[in-house]
Amino acid sequence: MRIVIFxxxxxxxxxxxxxxxxxxxxxxxxxxxxxxxxxxxxxxxxVDSFEASPASTTDGTGLDADLAVVTVKSYDTAAAARDLATGDVGAVVSLQNGLGNEETLAAGLECPIVAGTTTHGAMLSEPGVVEWTGRGAVAVGNWRVDGASDHTPQVDATDDPASRVAAAFRAASIDAESDPDIRHRLWAKLAVNAAINPITALARIRNGRVFEGPTAAYAERAAAEVARVARADGVGLDADAVAAEARAVARRTADNRSSMLQDLAAGRRTEIDAISGVVAERADEHGFEAPVNGLLAALVRGWEAGAGVR
Ligand SMILES: NC(=O)c1ccc[n+]([C@@H]2O[C@H](COP(=O)([O-])OP(=O)(O)OC[C@H]3O[C@@H](n4cnc5c(N)ncnc54)[C@H](O)[C@@H]3O)[C@@H](O)[C@H]2O)c1
Ligand SMILES: CC(C)(CO)[C@@H](O)C(=O)[O-]
Incomplete structure (x- = not known):
C-alpha cells in the first residue's frame, strides 16, 4: 500500500x-x-530501536495514496482535510484523540473515513528521532457521515475500509483490529482524557496524582459527564465504568506527564476544544450542563488566550 502519514x-x-x-x-x-x-x-x-527511511515532505497537497493516516493535533484536522482533498486518497483513518476529528474529515473529503484510536505512546525527542514510550495497539472502525458507526454486518469482513486499514497495520506487525463499535471506544477514551488531561495540566501534576487528594472528585465528575453526553448521543457508556477506567489509566501511567500538561508547560496550544470543550458543547446541545468539563475548558482556554497560543 502507499500510505501517507499526515x-x-x-x-x-x-x-x-x-x-x-x-x-x-x-x-x-x-x-x-x-x-x-x-x-x-x-x-x-x-521500546524498540530501529531505523527507517520513509519518504517525507512538508507539502501535504496533491498527494496520491491508498490510505492517509491523520496524526495532526485535533485543531489542525480541518487544514489537513483541505490539503488531502487536493490529492487522490483511497481512505483516511484518524488516530487522534478527542471528538470531532472524523466529522471534520468527512466534511472535507469524499473518500471513506475510518475512525481509530491507539494506546501506543510516542515522543519526538529531536528532529529525526522518535522515542517509542509505550507499546500499544490500534483499533479502527468505519465512520458514516451521519456520525454513527457502521453496525451493518459485513458480508466479506476483509473488504471494508476499516478491515483493510487493520490488515495494513498488521502487515507491519502493528497489533490492530477492526471494531464495529468504534464510537464506544472513542467516547471511552474521551472520558479518560477529560478526567486526566486538563486537571494534570492546570494543577501541574503527573497522572498518578489526579485521583488522589483534592482533584479526585472533579476527575470522577468529568468522566461521569462524558458518559452522560455519550448516552445522549446514543453511545451506552456507564459513568462508574469510565471513571474506573480513567483511574486505571492514571495508575498505569502514574509517572507520565499528560500530553496536555506537556503542551501547557511548553507554551503550546492544547487539544482542550476536542476534549473538555466538546463535552460541554454537546451537553448544551442536548439541553443539560456538563459543568466540570465546561469550567476545565474555560480555564485551559483562558490560559491559551493569555499565552497567545489561540
Ligand atoms: N503522542 C502520542 O503518544 C499519542 C498517543 C495517542 C494519541 N495521540 C494523538 O495523536 C495526535 C497527534 O499527537 P502527537 O503527540 O503526535 O502530536 P505532535 O504535535 O507531536 O504531531 C503532530 C505533527 O503534525 C504536524 N502538522 C500539523 N499540521 C501539519 C500540516 N498541515 N502539514 C505538515 N505537518 C503538519 C505538526 O508540525 C506536528 O509535528 C493527537 O490528537 C494526540 O492526542 C498521541
Ligand atoms: C492516556 C493519557 C492521558 C496518558 O497520559 C494520554 O492520552 C495523554 O497524555 O493524552
Whole structure:
C-alpha cells in the first residue's frame, strides 16, 4: 500500500517508521524534522530501536495514496482535510484523540473515513528521532457521515475500509483490529482524557496524582459527564465504568506527564476544544450542563488566550 502519514510529529513518525517495513510510506510534516529525516533517515528509540527511511515532505497537497493516516493535533484536522482533498486518497483513518476529528474529515473529503484510536505512546525527542514510550495497539472502525458507526454486518469482513486499514497495520506487525463499535471506544477514551488531561495540566501534576487528594472528585465528575453526553448521543457508556477506567489509566501511567500538561508547560496550544470543550458543547446541545468539563475548558482556554497560543 502507499500510505501517507499526515502529521509526522510524535505518533505519526512512530507509525510511519513501523508501517515503512511493509508499505510505501510518505511522511507529511514540518522542518527541521522532515529535512533531517531526508538526510539521515528516521530513528526509533525506546521500546524498540530501529531505523527507517520513509519518504517525507512538508507539502501535504496533491498527494496520491491508498490510505492517509491523520496524526495532526485535533485543531489542525480541518487544514489537513483541505490539503488531502487536493490529492487522490483511497481512505483516511484518524488516530487522534478527542471528538470531532472524523466529522471534520468527512466534511472535507469524499473518500471513506475510518475512525481509530491507539494506546501506543510516542515522543519526538529531536528532529529525526522518535522515542517509542509505550507499546500499544490500534483499533479502527468505519465512520458514516451521519456520525454513527457502521453496525451493518459485513458480508466479506476483509473488504471494508476499516478491515483493510487493520490488515495494513498488521502487515507491519502493528497489533490492530477492526471494531464495529468504534464510537464506544472513542467516547471511552474521551472520558479518560477529560478526567486526566486538563486537571494534570492546570494543577501541574503527573497522572498518578489526579485521583488522589483534592482533584479526585472533579476527575470522577468529568468522566461521569462524558458518559452522560455519550448516552445522549446514543453511545451506552456507564459513568462508574469510565471513571474506573480513567483511574486505571492514571495508575498505569502514574509517572507520565499528560500530553496536555506537556503542551501547557511548553507554551503550546492544547487539544482542550476536542476534549473538555466538546463535552460541554454537546451537553448544551442536548439541553443539560456538563459543568466540570465546561469550567476545565474555560480555564485551559483562558490560559491559551493569555499565552497567545489561540
Ligand atoms: N503522542 C502520542 O503518544 C499519542 C498517543 C495517542 C494519541 N495521540 C494523538 O495523536 C495526535 C497527534 O499527537 P502527537 O503527540 O503526535 O502530536 P505532535 O504535535 O507531536 O504531531 C503532530 C505533527 O503534525 C504536524 N502538522 C500539523 N499540521 C501539519 C500540516 N498541515 N502539514 C505538515 N505537518 C503538519 C505538526 O508540525 C506536528 O509535528 C493527537 O490528537 C494526540 O492526542 C498521541
Ligand atoms: C492516556 C493519557 C492521558 C496518558 O497520559 C494520554 O492520552 C495523554 O497524555 O493524552
Amino acid at each position: 502529521g509526522a510529529g510524535s505518533l505519526g513518525s512512530l507509525l510511519g517508521a513501523l508501517l515503512d517495513s511493509a508499505h510505501d510510506v510518505v511522511l507529511v510534516g514540518r522542518d527541521p524534522h522532515v529535512s533531517t529525516t531526508r538526510e539521515r533517515g528516521l530513528r526509533v528509540t525506546g
